[in-house]
Amino acid sequence: MPNPFRSPAQLAERLGDVGYLADDALAMAAFLALGLDRPLLLEGANGVGKTEVAKALAELLGRELIRLQCYEGIDTTQALYDWHYGRQLLDMRDSAGRSSADVFTRDYLLSRPLLQALEAGDRAVLLIDELDRADDEFEAFLLELLSDFAVTIPEIGRVAAPAPPLVVLTSNRTRDLHTALRRRCLYHWVGHPDAEREFRILRVRAPHVPTELARQVATAVQRIRGLGLGNPPGVGESIDWAGALHMVGVATLSADVAAATLSALVKDIDDQQVVAGSIDDVVASAS
Numbered sequence: 001m002p003n004p005f006r007s008p009a010q011l012a013e014r015l016g017d018v019g020y021l022a023d024d025a026l027a028m029a030a031f032l033a034l035g036l037d038r039p040l041l042l043e044g045a046n047g048v049g050k051t052e053v054a055k056a057l058a059e060l061l062g063r064e065l066i067r068l069q070c071y072e073g074i075d076t077t078q079a080l081y082d083w084h085y086g087r088q089l090l091d092m093r094d095s096a097g098r099s100s101a102d103v104f105t106r107d108y109l110l111s112r113p114l115l116q117a118l119e120a121g122d123r124a125v126l127l128i129d130e131l132d133r134a135d136d137e138f139e140a141f142l143l144e145l146l147s148d149f150a151v152t153i154p155e156i157g158r159v160a161a162p163a164p165p166l167v168v169l170t171s172n173r174t175r176d177l178h179t180a181l182r183r184r185c186l187y188h189w190v191g192h193p194d195a196e197r198e199f200r201i202l203r204v205r206a207p208h209v210p211t212e213l214a215r216q217v218a219t220a221v222q223r224i225r226g227l228g229l230g231n232p233p234g235v236g237e238s239i240d241w242a243g244a245l246h247m248v249g250v251a252t253l254s255a256d257v258a259a260a261t262l263s264a265l266v267k268d269i270d271d272q273q274v275v276a277g278s279i280d281d282v283v284a285s286a287s
Ligand SMILES: Nc1ncnc2c1ncn2[C@@H]1O[C@H](COP(=O)(O)OP(=O)(O)OP(=O)(O)O)[C@@H](O)[C@H]1O
Pocket: 019, 020, 021, 022, 044, 045, 046, 047, 048, 049, 050, 051, 052, 053, 170, 172, 201, 205, 234, 235, 236, 239
């Protein structure tokens, strides 16, 4: 399928229309992934918008989002296909003479997300989310799918996508993904937004929060991310914090209210203590 966008800038603008504010480098990576029919591997910290960009691309392209959430121990029966054992048994019992070979056909296959995406082809965006949680074997299994947009099912043969789906893979980098997988993808590191872009994200995602408060939150969160926390807050946490501050009725940030509402922003006791210890500084930087 030809690239539906003229330029990365046009793609960024259209993503903005569906509420996702991409920076130039991410817009370029997504533009290239679409134009070159290559999977897009996104790595980055928690809450920086990796999953959301796949959702936004699906919405923008008018395609179905097919999501595979990875976890330790995930295997092909959850990710690719399984057999409809109940129907196989019933049909073998009901129709005398039907051999077991007759019930290992496409009709008895239950499609899981990867097979659904291959069969949907370019009508789908396939999100393989948090791949770093899956085991090495599962990562190796994905190699054929990512380079050929096809898989081999022993009883059926090769199933190939009629046209490549857009594939977005994400990783929080809790372990290193293999070079073989990286080589098959375009790679982009999703960083935290700068204060200006985070402010614009807050305007889009929390439009009820007054402009001045949103600006202070964006600036304060930048400062908090610079404190060396174990788990710095993501964009999702900034949005929650802005909403929380608005909910308790403040129009401008103060140290007291900032400290009292940290539950929405910082999700670790050690990190909360670090932030609480610097709260005057943080608030002053945003005033
Ligand atoms: N660039 C952006 N434009 C608009 N909203 C954004 C952007 N980045 C993040 N968000 C918001 O932040 C929230 C968190 O983003 P998302 O869930 O995609 O993060 P993530 O990187 O997948 O995090 P995790 O690694 O924890 O899964 C989203 O629901 C969205 O509202």
